[in-house]
Amino acid sequence: MRKSILWCAVILLFFNQSCDPKKDAPPQTLDLSCIKIFDDQGQGLGLHGGCTSSPDWGKITLDASEQALLNFSDTIGLTGANATDITGIFAFPCPVKIEQAFSVFSGGSVPGQSAKLKIAIVDESLHVVQQIAILTQSGLGLQLYMDPAKYESGKYYRMYYRFSSSVAPSLYEGYGNFLVCKTYIDGVNTTIESDCL
Numbered sequence: 001m002r003k004s005i006l007w008c009a010v011i012l013l014f015f016n017q018s019c020d021p022k023k024d025a026p027p028q029t030l031d032l033s034c035i036k037i038f039d040d041q042g043q044g045l046g047l048h049g050g051c052t053s054s055p056d057w058g059k060i061t062l063d064a065s066e067q068a069l070l071n072f073s074d075t076i077g078l079t080g081a082n083a084t085d086i087t088g089i090f091a092f093p094c095p096v097k098i099e100q101a102f103s104v105f106s107g108g109s110v111p112g113q114s115a116k117l118k119i120a121i122v123d124e125s126l127h128v129v130q131q132i133a134i135l136t137q138s139g140l141g142l143q144l145y146m147d148p149a150k151y152e153s154g155k156y157y158r159m160y161y162r163f164s165s166s167v168a169p170s171l172y173e174g175y176g177n178f179l180v181c182k183t184y185i186d187g188v189n190t191t192i193e194s195d196c197l
Contacts, residue, residue, distance in 0.1 A: 029124050032156035032177040038092035040184075042103070046074055047191055048179075057089055060174035062160065062167060069117050069120040070162050070173075076116055081165040083113035086172035089161060095196055098153045101143035102178065106163060108138025115163040115171055117142075131158060137173035141177040153182040154197050 034051035038044055046052060062070075088107040096102045106117070119132040129150050134142060151157070157180065162173040181196035 026172045030122075030126060032158050032175060034137070035094055035156070035177045037185075037187075038090075038094045042090050042092040042105075050177055054177075056176040057091060057172075059172055062162070062173050062175070065193040066160055066175070067162075068147075069122065069128065069131075069160050070118045071191050072120070072131050072133075076135055078116055078131045078166045080166070081114045081116045081135060083108060083115035083138060083163070083165040083171055084108075084167060085109055085113075086115060086163040089172065089174070089176070090141075091159065091176055091178065091186075092110055094147055095181040095192060096184050097184050098148055098151060098180050098182055099144050100146055100184075102146060104139055104159075104161075105141030106138050111137075111139040113138050113165075113197060115165050118162050118164075119144075121178075122160070123173075124156055130134065151180045153180055155180055166184065170181055 032053050034047065034056075035058050036044060036047035036054055037046050037048055075096075086106050086108050090103075090105045090107065092103055100164065104119070106115070109181055114135055114137050115133075117134050117136050119130070120128060121130045133146075156177060158175050158177050160175045163171040165171055179192065179196060181192070183190055183195050185192055185195060
């Protein structure tokens with residue numbers, strides 16, 4: 001009887017290891033090729049990629065795995081973060097040139113209100129490229145340097161963002177896709193297809 005139980009346990013262990021779903025699953029990737037195009041002044045110039053619409057850079061409820069990307073530890077508290085609303089986020093230019101700045105601004109119904117901004121940027125394989133936490137004000141922004149040690153020309157990325165304050169753990173959250181290029185794209189002399197990809 002003992003031998004039968006032992007053999008059953010060995011057989012179950014063998015079959016259990018050979019059917020590991022994590023081991024057999026393909027690596028997880030995102031299709032980030034649909035981007036909203038913006039010039040260096042933040043003016044929208046349409047869409048690029050195989051899409052006809054995009055929710056990017058809007059207020060998007062993040063799922064648990066996306067929220068987890070923004071739950072990294074930081075030293076920025078909510079003291080002084082008194083914003084009651086954030087009405088939008090603006091990120092430009094897109095595509096952004098490698099070794100240049102990607103501008104990220106927030107809008108609010110009352111300019112100058114402070115909010116904590118957390119950013120997590122991932123590549124198409126969901127590898128975290130950069131995480132940032134700052135105290136900012138509506139109407140103001142930051143410049144993200146496209147460091148060639150972190151970013152590659154011709155690659156797509158996704159920025160997850162969340163604004164919070166002492167009165168609201170999530171004032172505004174969402175994501176936006178962007179593309180890094182080796183040169184500035186004007187759509188006439190330089191194009192995404194010929195000068196980025």
